[in-house]
Amino acid sequence: MNVVVGVDGSAVARNAAAWAAREAARRGCGLRIVYADPTAHPGEDHVRAQVAHWLSDAAEHVRSEQPAVEVTAAAVPGPPERVLVAESAAAELLVVGDRGFGGFTGLLAGAVAVKVAAHALGSVAVVPDVGDPPTFPDVGPVVAGVDDVESAAPVLAQAFRLADTLGEPLHVVHTWEVVGIDLKWLRSRLPSEEVAEQEQRFLAAVMAGWRERFPAVEVERIVGRGSPVEALINHSTEAQLVVVGAHGRGGVAGAHLGSTSHKLIHHTPAPLLIVRSRH
Numbered sequence: 435m436n437v438v439v440g441v442d443g444s445a446v447a448r449n450a451a452a453w454a455a456r457e458a459a460r461r462g463c464g465l466r467i468v469y470a471d472p473t474a475h476p477g478e479d480h481v482r483a484q485v486a487h488w489l490s491d492a493a494e495h496v497r498s499e500q501p502a503v504e505v506t507a508a509a510v511p512g513p514p515e516r517v518l519v520a521e522s523a524a525a526e527l528l529v530v531g532d533r534g535f536g537g538f539t540g541l542l543a544g545a546v547a548v549k550v551a552a553h554a555l556g557s558v559a560v561v562p563d564v565g566d567p568p569t570f571p572d573v574g575p576v577v578a579g580v581d582d583v584e585s586a587a588p589v590l591a592q593a594f595r596l597a598d599t600l601g602e603p604l605h606v607v608h609t610w611e612v613v614g615i616d617l618k619w620l621r622s623r624l625p626s627e628e629v630a631e632q633e634q635r636f637l638a639a640v641m642a643g644w645r646e647r648f649p650a651v652e653v654e655r656i657v658g659r660g661s662p663v664e665a666l667i668n669h670s671t672e673a674q675l676v677v678v679g680a681h682g683r684g685g686v687a688g689a690h691l692g693s694t695s696h697k698l699i700h701h702t703p704a705p706l707l708i709v710r711s712r713h
Contacts, residue, residue, distance in 0.1 A: 435526035436464040436506075440518050440550075443469075443488040446531035448495060450561040453570055453705060454529040455496035455503050457559065460599060463526050464504040467492050470517035471509045485509045515549045522554040529559045532699060548699055551680075551708050557592070560699050560706045570674075570705065575603045575654075577673040577704070579666045579694065585679025586640040588709045593677040594648045596707075600674065603652040607669055608637045609662045633657055663697045670704040680710040 439454035441447040451467055458465040469485050489507040497505050510517045522528040530547050551558045564570060578593035580586045590606070597604035610633045634657050645653055656669065670676045681692045695708050 435524060436466040437461065437527045437529060438466045438468060438518075438521045438525040439529040440468050440470065440514065440521075440531075441488060441492050442514075443484070444531070446533060446561075446563045448492060449564060449570075450529055450531040451492045451496050452499060453561045454527075454559070455500040455505070456570075457527065457529070458503045459500045461526060464506065465496060465500075466521070466525075467496070467505065467507040468517065468521055469507075469509045470514040471511055472513050482509070514546050515553065518550045519553045519555065522550075522556050522558070525556055527557055527559055528554050529561060532560050532562045548696060551695065551699060554710065557710050558708045560708070562703060562705065571672065572674070573602070574672045574674045575605045576600065577605045577607060577666060577669050577676045579662055579676065579678040580606055580608050580637065580640060581662055581679075581694070582681075583640060585681055585709070588711055589677055589679050590641065590644050592707065592709050594644050594651055596675060596677070597651045598648045601650075602674065603654060605654045605656060605669055605673070606637065606641065607656045607662070607665050608633060609658055609660050609665045611659065611661065630657070630659065662694045663701065666694070666698060667701055667703070670702050673704045675707055676702050676704050677707045677709060680708050 437454050437458040439451045441451055455465050467489060469489055471481075471485055486509070489509060493505050493507045496503065510521070518528060518530065528550070530550055532547055547560055551560060576593050576597040578589055580589060593604055593606070610629065637655055637657055641655070645651070656665070658665065666676055666678070676698065678695050678698060679692065680695060695706075698706050
């Protein structure tokens with residue numbers, strides 16, 4: 435399986451490709467660069483020539499930075515969301531930029547990144563605009579957001595493996611609020627100190643066994659009352675990666691993407707890994 439990255443000719447997409455190549459090298463797999471081309475039909479030679487240039491430029495750029503990674507590139511006919519979701523079915527990881535400024539299709543515009551993250555058939559990494567040349571940190575912790583039992587195991591599995599491979603600490607963030615589903619605490623009339631203790635016990639329970647499996651990983655548990663989005667953004671300023679589940683306490687039953695993941699796509703300063711088990 436390859437890491438797959440979507441490009442559209444923009445600087446943001448070029449940076450996403452560079453990050454994807456680094457991730458492919460870390461995982462020991464190939465990189466597939468994809469341009470979703472809704473204009474692919476006869477009579478559009480100038481468009482095809484421009485697309486070929488973008489693909490070649492992206493491929494040459496990542497090969498120069500990660501020469502050990504096998505790189506392939508292709509223009510695939512169809513709308514960006516449909517193309518990238520289809521690509522995700524056979525991908526080790528799908529990578530997109532958080533938005534795009536160039537190209538004919540605006541492939542990596544924020545709305546498209548959200549749709550792809552919501553409907554992909556596997557995990558998705560969303561790479562923020564960090565300038566050109568890119569300035570991704572190569573030191574710093576992995577930050578994991580944990581908010582419910584269902585998503586905790588796959589999120590912690592990815593986060594611990596990443597921290598172990600990188601030789602960096604893991605910061606596990608869990609917050610609680612007296613809103614939405616947390617109205618149970620308001621109705622229970624429990625003192626806030628007791629609620630905080632229960633949330634500490636929750637995090638300890640979902641993390642049971644992980645530290646034993648990854649004894650080399652230094653772990654910091656961060657529990658507090660407040661917005662999970664704000665907490666994760668605050669703790670991600672020096673992070674190499676933020677890891678969250680596709681769903682969570684902020685999600686709606688039947689929704690494809692939880693509200694926390696949705697908001698982080700637009701606001702986290704670090705690359706965001708949205709973990710989803712394959713359907």
